[in-house]
């Protein structure tokens with residue numbers, strides 16, 4: 001049986017940690033590399049953690065280059081990082097109206113939600129296996145331009161829409177340079193993590209998913225895709241979302 005190697009970026013996040021746990025249930029995985037801005041401990045011996053300053057482009061590139069040099073390849077990568085709000089000064093708050101738009105907030109949303117995952121996509125092209133492989137990036141339905149009926153959340157929405165554009169463009173190049181790699185933009189639904197906490201009041205209990213549920217859906221979905229159809233923009237139920 002071919003053993004798989006995986007990478008989870010953002011292992012200390014609610015969804016990232018649940019993805020690691022779910023991967024640990026798979027006996028065909030030999031290595032689960034994890035990356036975070038801080039320490040991360042897991043009892044499974046296959047989990048190998050690296051602390052990375054993800055704000056630094058060089059750190060990401062160095063991390064991937066080290067794997068390339070040692071002929072380490074990935075069958076599946078899950079990029080689970082992102083930000084919607086923060087209480088840390090200066091606070092970050094999704095905009096309700098045009099007047100709330102600010103350069104500082106936009107820069108932060110784009111730095112974390114668009115630029116960092118794009119640097120990962122750029123670096124990973126040289127380290128994916130040439131069997132079936134997948135890079136899944138957690139975006140959000142609100143990043144769909146066509147699906148936008150409610151407005152608001154200018155920075156978050158735009159940063160996720162921009163990431164989708166990067167994924168679309170990258171898929172063209174991946175098809176040439178890493179032709180067995182599928183790119184997946186994944187909407188997890190509303191998941192009970194610190195990211196969604198302030199916005200859960202109006203979510204019906206059965207529409208508020210656990211991180212374990214979304215991780216299971218994401219990982220199972222990521223192994224069921226067709227290379228010819230890449231890139232995908234799918235929700236937790238596997239339904240396509242218009243870009």
Ligand SMILES: NC(=O)c1ccc[n+]([C@@H]2O[C@H](COP(=O)([O-])OP(=O)(O)OC[C@H]3O[C@@H](n4cnc5c(N)ncnc54)[C@H](OP(=O)(O)O)[C@@H]3O)[C@@H](O)[C@H]2O)c1
Pocket residue numbers: 009010011012013014015016035036037038054055080081082083084112138139140141187188189190191192193194195196
């Ligand atoms: N929860 C939801 O309802 C929901 C809905 C739609 C989409 N999403 C998306 O799902 C992804 C995961 O979110 P989550 O719900 O798991 O949220 P979470 O528990 O708050 O985790 C956030 C993740 O983003 C990383 N992160 C946070 N601030 C960062 C910063 N300043 N610089 C770099 N990385 C930072 C963290 O990385 P470390 O591991 O380094 O701490 C962590 O992995 C995000 O992309 C989010 O937009 C979530």
